[in-house]
Amino acid sequence: MSQQRTGPTDGPDFPDLPEATVARLPEYLRALHHLAEQGHDTVSSEGLAAAAGVNSAKLRKDLSHLGRTGTRGVGYDVSLLIDQIEQVLGLTHRRAVALVGVGNLGHALAGYAGFGSRGFRIVALFDADPGRVGEHINGLVVRHIEDLPEVVEQESISIAVIATPAHAAQHVTDRLVAAGVTSVLNFAPCVLNVPEGVDVRKVDLAIELQILSFHEHRKSALTALPPVQKPGRVGVANRLGGEAVGS
Amino acid sequence: MSQQRTGPTDGPDFPDLPEATVARLPEYLRALHHLAEQGHDTVSSEGLAAAAGVNSAKLRKDLSHLGRTGTRGVGYDVSLLIDQIEQVLGLTHRRAVALVGVGNLGHALAGYAGFGSRGFRIVALFDADPGRVGEHINGLVVRHIEDLPEVVEQESISIAVIATPAHAAQHVTDRLVAAGVTSVLNFAPCVLNVPEGVDVRKVDLAIELQILSFHEHRKSALTALPPVQKPGRVGVANRLGGEAVGS
DNA sequence: GGTTGTGAATCCATTCACAGCC
DNA sequence: GGCTGTGAATGGATTCACAACC
Structure with missing residues (x-):
């Protein structure tokens, strides 16, 4: 009665991806293409997550919705994963x-x-x-x-x-x-x-800028006021890009 | 010791808006400006919600974070609400x-x-x-x-x-x-x-288009396959815009 | 009567932490 | 030993539904 999920080899069926996952898949795809150009042919969840700007747990959970995609102890096959994501996103034809x-x-x-x-x-x-x-x-x-x-x-x-x-x-x-x-x-x-x-x-x-404006406003309100030490809020600094910031 | 929340008359203090709310305030603002141009000086949560493309419960919850903004039985004062939102978003100066x-x-x-x-x-x-x-x-x-x-x-x-x-x-x-x-x-x-x-x-x-592509893909997969009747999934149709769609 | 503001309930998303596999 | 896949736990956001108020 259940309408025959297409066979296991037959490319991914139609999993009901969470909307938040759908919104991130394109970013993974971009990162993967970038990695492929650089000659990587496998990548760990940690590595791909960094390249896509998310944390690795989220990445793995997202990819798990696509079915079996990686291999434990190794990571993800870059070009295979590209195919799988393009498949799900319906990008197999222009x-x-x-x-x-x-x-x-x-x-x-x-x-x-x-x-x-x-x-x-x-x-x-x-x-x-x-x-x-x-x-x-x-x-x-x-x-x-x-x-x-x-x-x-x-x-x-x-x-x-x-x-x-x-x-x-x-x-x-x-x-x-x-x-x-x-x-x-x-x-x-x-x-x-x-x-x-x-x-x-x-x-x-304009909406994007207004959202940024809100955060600017909040930041200046905070620094204008007090040097309140919130202990234990420091860790996890966003890793900094290539060159030094201090010119 | 608590760092003096600015007085009650002093314009809205700095409420810790949920991020999702922050992202919607600009849309409310745009809708309000539009209403103001059309001469409305009050609007109900229902009305504003429709103009901003959200449901009214969400709108009220969002606005409630700004403090007292509307009056029961009446609605929201359009230009007052504009001021309040611009205040919070830090749009008081260009x-x-x-x-x-x-x-x-x-x-x-x-x-x-x-x-x-x-x-x-x-x-x-x-x-x-x-x-x-x-x-x-x-x-x-x-x-x-x-x-x-x-x-x-x-x-x-x-x-x-x-x-x-x-x-x-x-x-x-x-x-x-x-x-x-x-x-x-x-x-x-x-x-x-x-x-x-x-x-x-x-x-x-491109990411925006790819997300749309996913939904296109899903839609065509669904209509291609079966006329499965999912009972009780119909309701809540998106209200249709001005002119007729059928040319 | 009409409409807001809000607790309670529900739903969805993220994170944690580890069992299972290579 | 290393890394994925995933249940369980947490945290947010949305929706419901109604009491409070004009």
Whole structure:
């Protein structure tokens, strides 16, 4: 009755990864590629954890969700682990991505080489401004937003990036969803309402800075006031990077 | 002996906000500004929660950490709440921000108007490429990275944005930290090692897409396979935005 | 009547610590 | 001896549900 978990050799089935784990797998993947380039072919949980900026217990727990991945006493096989993670993340083929809004930020994103090397291909650019339509960017022609349904269909696009002004973002989203897009990465500073089954992730520059601002505020409040010695709070300093800090 | 919590009238003291709450306050703030523009002067937890894309219980719990903020039976005073949140986030004065790396993305960030309106001022641009030094962007001159210490000092910069290639990011970070910067927003796809007391937040475009890719992968695996009826898993559909989705 | 603020209950994530395996 | 995989323990965050208040 249980719907046949695919055989043990058949690549990982679909484990129900915790969301927090999913969010970290890409970072592990990046670190692994880096290690592979440097010629490592195995790595310990300790080593990979350091390279990915997490602690080793968390890393091992995360990887344990993928099934048997390492070998005790040895560590993880780098290229094998890369395959397994790419498998789970659905990165076995390059996914087609549409980008809407070729203003300041959109231009930069369209030119970003990192997408290509990490599993994605920007295959279409859109803008609502007729003055922009027809412009060539990085080998692609900017098309009018009217053409969305057609292009999404033709190119099998399921993921879109929104880099429009905030006031246009919801409208654009509705059209994207209507055209069949089911995942959206939103750079506009606003919340998007989408129907069930559509995923949205948001990146907001100002919000990131405001979170940092909070910590700045707290830090200055603390140092301004008292030199209170909190004993036993010292240990575990973040290991420092390459060169000396003191110039 | 306890170090005098500032008086009750004296604006909010320094509550130890849960990190998850801190991360949401900026979104509430944005929503509140939007409501204020539209002329609302009070809002219920339900209303604000909808505008910020969270549920109302969470919103109330978050705001409760700031002390008494709303009035029962009525709701929250919009402009009062704005003040309170800006207070806690340390946004009472515009913070000076440095941006390092004026390539593709750096250019776009330097031109991003949203910073100005939301509590920040980009006051300095840096690059390592001498060919770029001297260039004018948005009223600022690009300076060589050698000048960091001097400028950071002069302009009281505590926050920096890194938009360099990955291979340069750690080195740049070390110099920023040495110059006195204590918060970093990192757009380079790599982990940064920093000493205790320095905060780093990271934004990685490809990682965001990879997380979406996972969900795409899962969705297609589910629809490809079985029409398994999971009873009682339906409810709570995401409310749909303005116009109809069906074109 | 309406809405906030909050204990209690639940859920999820992280960390600990060690048994099991190479 | 070294390292992974994992139960058990802890710690946070979310949700529930209602008393307190306007």
